[in-house]
Amino acid sequence: MFTETIQYLQDQGLTHPQVGLILGSGLGELAEDVENAIRIPYENIPNFPVSTVAGHAGQLVYGDLAGKKVLILQGRFHYYEGYDLNTVTYPVRIFKELGVETVIVTNAAGGINTSFQPGDLMIITDHINLAGNNPLIGANLDAHGPRFVDLTETYSLRGQAILRQAAAKEGIHLQQGVYTWVTGPSYETPAEIRYMRTIGGDAVGMSTVPEAIVAKHCGMEVLGISCITNLASGMQSSLNHEEVMEISAKVKPRFKNLIKNTLALL
Numbered sequence: 001m002f003t004e005t006i007q008y009l010q011d012q013g014l015t016h017p018q019v020g021l022i023l024g025s026g027l028g029e030l031a032e033d034v035e036n037a038i039r040i041p042y043e044n045i046p047n048f049p050v051s052t053v054a055g056h057a058g059q060l061v062y063g064d065l066a067g068k069k070v071l072i073l074q075g076r077f078h079y080y081e082g083y084d085l086n087t088v089t090y091p092v093r094i095f096k097e098l099g100v101e102t103v104i105v106t107n108a109a110g111g112i113n114t115s116f117q118p119g120d121l122m123i124i125t126d127h128i129n130l131a132g133n134n135p136l137i138g139a140n141l142d143a144h145g146p147r148f149v150d151l152t153e154t155y156s157l158r159g160q161a162i163l164r165q166a167a168a169k170e171g172i173h174l175q176q177g178v179y180t181w182v183t184g185p186s187y188e189t190p191a192e193i194r195y196m197r198t199i200g201g202d203a204v205g206m207s208t209v210p211e212a213i214v215a216k217h218c219g220m221e222v223l224g225i226s227c228i229t230n231l232a233s234g235m236q237s238s239l240n241h242e243e244v245m246e247i248s249a250k251v252k253p254r255f256k257n258l259i260k261n262t263l264a265l266l
């Protein structure tokens, strides 16, 4: 199933990736800092999902960043776009097949925790899956991992410590907390946000959890970062995607520094 994709990517020179990165809304620019880059549009890759949204054509970027060989997914696939979760997480399995050991997943998220501000960066320490689906449903891929996956430490404690160390180096303030996954694409209601706060959610978003579960299934180390782009529904007067993009653009320089320092320490 993966052979054709892997063969093609290895033929293009994607031979030794160490760290896989998935860049969230407004955070894709980090891929422009990769040196000795090989950039491959998704539509050129056999069996790879293709973005259906105009102007969202994604690409894989391979090369050197902060002393590591990285493989970046510049543009991810969301469940709300209509892809099934096998498709959403196909690139993560390709990371595994190419030899990636650590995956850094990033996203834009709404802040549920009342001490968060738009523009904060949050280490994901754990997640709550409220999407009513799981990317591991279906026949188990025994070659990648077990049927019943332990999610006790989905987001590696070592990785969390490295993120803190990387932030401290730059004087970057980091929040930490639990990311709550919903399907979207509608934003939440204020009542849903109150519910999520009650059950322990600190942030809410429409991505990341399927990729993290599959990465964990494959035995890869997972690090997660949320960019808090807004206060969640009911905590500010209204929500819109333009604000999400505007705040993530402002956070970008800090985000890039954090990821580069993290890569150097991994």
Ligand code: HPA
Residues within 6 Å of the ligand: 108, 109, 110, 111, 187, 188, 204, 205, 206, 229, 230, 231, 232, 233, 239, 244
């Ligand atoms: N809710 C869900 N997803 C999001 C939000 C939000 O408030 N902000 C950015 N992505």
